[in-house]
Amino acid sequence: MIERIETGIAPSSAPINDAVRAGKHLWLVAIAEDPVTGEIVEGGVEAQARRCIENLQIALKAAGGTLANLAMVQIFLIDSADAPGMNAVYREFFTQQPFPVRATVVVKELLAKGLRIEITATAVLD
Template structure:
């Protein structure tokens, strides 16, 4: 059985966990949600990408890790034209060696106004 990582970020209205862990393996699915309000942040892809990656960073810290522990990510964008701006923000949060990443364009998300979503796999060595 896995454990849910308590990140302090409220979960979505769907019956899902934002971050789970089994041993050193940590899986996360994050959206650009403001933890203070529980709402999707308004704004362009830069604002939403920053919020989403801050959520990933906060969650990994709660699990005892950091963004440097992310090995693989999948990013979902509503608009392919947002990819260059998303990549610019990505470089603010990650550095070499870069995690493996797939970026997929989707038609829309269930949450109105959302432009990006991400899943990631991290390996956090247990102390």
């Protein structure tokens, strides 16, 4: 059975969820959307990466987990030149082993205007 995790981030009017759980597994997606204003954050990839990871933390907390529960992270960037800035922010949040498996992919564009990064992740909860 798949359970929707209410995070307060994804717009309720859209047919999407930012987190769902099936048993011990949690699937998440995060964009650089301010959960209070609903606006895409400005300030370049560093600010957007930080907001994405903070949104992951919000979703994980709503499901009873933390970043330490992440098994896999997939990062989508619109410009490979953004990788160093994204990596710097990523290192701020992921400081202890075991790190999640990670894939980073450069794509032509992301759907929401102004997005430079989007993150999907899989977690295993106790």
